[in-house]
Amino acid sequence: MTRRVLSAAAVLLVALFLLSGTGHAGGVQPDEILSDPALEARAREIGRELRCLVCQNQSIDESNAELARDMRILVRARLQEGDTDREVLDYVVSRYGDFVRLRPPFQTSTYLLWCGPALILMAGTIAVVVFVRNRARTRDDAARPLTDAERARLAALLRDQPR
């Protein structure tokens, strides 16, 4: 809870960065590390995908919170029992809910999130193509006659001009 309050203070205080409440060197402690380096590397990868639920936008890999430590140990325990990465993630999600995933799942509530950037890019591309086509048409713009207002202004300007 204190961490949370401190985090909230940091949000207000810092213009750019949102921080963990404490400034410790974060994350994984030596006693958690698995002896098998390949397994540990997988644990780190998974850790970066999981959110520390009591922190502000930190993965369990970076956080000092007790909960994050528990989750790291849980991930390593599952890995040691021979779970695949996918199974570990599914297990953690089944216990903590979708909110724990920093990479949101692809489901009804997130279709817009995952497809949004592609849709925006497509719409933008179409707009640009249409625009460029118009621009590229060899239409002689200069031949457009002056409007009455422009003609009047031109006349006025020419009158003002010292000869």
Add this chain to the structure above:
Amino acid sequence: MIVELGHFALILALAVAVIQGTLPMLGAARNHGPWMDVARTAALGQVALVGLSFACLMYAYVVSDFSVLNVVRNSHSLKPMLYKVSGTWGNHEGSMLLWVLILALFGAAVAAWGRNLPPALKARTLAVQAWIAIGFYLFILLTSNPFTRMLPPPADGLGLNPLLQDPGLAFHPPLLYLGYVGFSIVFSFAIAALIEGRVDAAWARWVRPWTLAAWVFLTAGIALGSWWAYYELGWGGWWFWDPVENASFLPWLTGTALLHSAIVVEKRETLKAWTIFLAIVTFGLSLLGTFLVRSGVLTSVHAFATDPTRGVFILLLLVIVLGGSFALFAWRGPQLAGGGLFRPVSREGGLLLNNLILSTAAAAVLLGTLYPLMLEAVGGGKVSVGPPFFNAVFVPLMGPLIIAMAVGPLLPWKRGDLSGALQRLWIAGVAAALAGAWAWTRDMSTLLGLLGMAMAAWLLVGTLVELAGRIQLFRLPLTDSLRRLIGLPRSAIGMTLAHAGLAIAIVGMTGDSVWKQEAIQVMAPGETVTVGRHSYTFEGARDVVGPNYLAIRGTFRVERDGRPVTVLEPERRRYPVERNETTEAAIHPTWLGDLYVTLGDSQGGNGAFVTRIYFNPFILWLWTGVGLMVGGGLVSLADRRFRVGAPAARRTQSASPARPAAAKEVVTS
């Protein structure tokens, strides 16, 4: 007394802003010279008043006046002077005061240096700037008054979050705000142009230096924050895709797009409506960032709901500013028909691609940042959108942008020759292949490593090819080429520096993401750990007393192949007043990578500590690259053509008969 003076000055500034927002606007509509001239006086008056107000608050901090609530909450008599001063803006109320100070500063800069702007454009720009100021003065005075007294005063203050007690972070907010708020003047120019219904090359030329200045500050501000995170947070991370980071990155993305589209308006009188749109969006995103950070809506929707006054106020302001601007844009925008024709393969085409990708990237980051809020607001449940999402969406977009960045500058305006440009880039292709191959054959390499290094090489060499072409390197004698180099317009040199800077920064980003090495362990004094090619011997830790903290300082002897390299002394500091701890990493930067050591908790009683040792490859290239980008912006700002608005250029202006006519035209239209 002095504190009340500051409060009073702020109220007076509000009154001046009301005058500045109304009289000059009416004057411009009726072509009434003296009314328009009020803008200049008022803008200068505003900066004096807000400056006085800010100075009063700073004085309260410097003398530790604990009868001021704001000082009590954010300062302490034992704090070093630097952090007493930076404490002025290291809190909500003070930072908002800094916000309006910078707003007034930009208004005054236009008033002082924009002497040969058409009077109506200048009057309207300053009036719009005053409207924004009115909103924020009201915000401060009604919801966030920094001058509130606390009686009776306590004996001492509560102190400043130790994480903020750092030189990097002391100057990070002012720089960032200069960028953020700097885009306000571009916005004001855009709104003024919409009111006049006229955007032309001259307008773009007046606006570009302001855009560039804001961009330079924003780039430097973001980089400073990133650098601070790198050395202070203790695990060598430098970008977290955090909502607050994104809030500053969004205006950077659209601001960069704006910088490039304004070139097209200036040179070719096309993309006018789009440029205006970008100017509105960029400042809108700055406001949105302010809202996100200031309302507490990011911490949780609940925090927002329990104290909604501030959040609702800024949200309202945001809705009024954006709603009004877009309505005006929808009304007047279609009249801004562009002139110049061009083929798809041309400089215009390249800049358009730049705008397409940067805008898409901004939209994608915005979507990811706001999605959790929006989903929760419509009752769709809680979802986290973290770095994996942003990397998956953002990084692929940057690929085509970087490839195109080398080609675009080689294309002429109107109609380009793609195969000709690509032929000139053969050497960049060779460099990219070599860099990619080198990256691929390294240990632990990934596809990202290969692509990142190849693109960095492509962009760097491609940028140099463009420069070589301009100065006819190897075609003319070397001395002639050098003479040409010196004679190049500053803006051209600025572009070369900025583009090359990005290439160099990409080396750092890629290197650190792909080849970072770390070792986390418990080390007793005398133990040695090898990370990469360096061995680190822990020689023990001792207690140190700082000005307002107590620290444990560890000593690590670093060797490479048996030869001493350096001694690193990381610290853990405890701040008794604030009851908080910070990690001070010890860093030895080299061009190949930073040696980075932090000290963790003490383990057992025998002087052993948890230690974290990192090798962060090429990270120095990231800071160097960003430095070059900022430098490029500054060099470009020094370009003579940009000083059209400066007093020195007056002579050239009055010498040419076309100019006053053009100015007059704007007035009468």
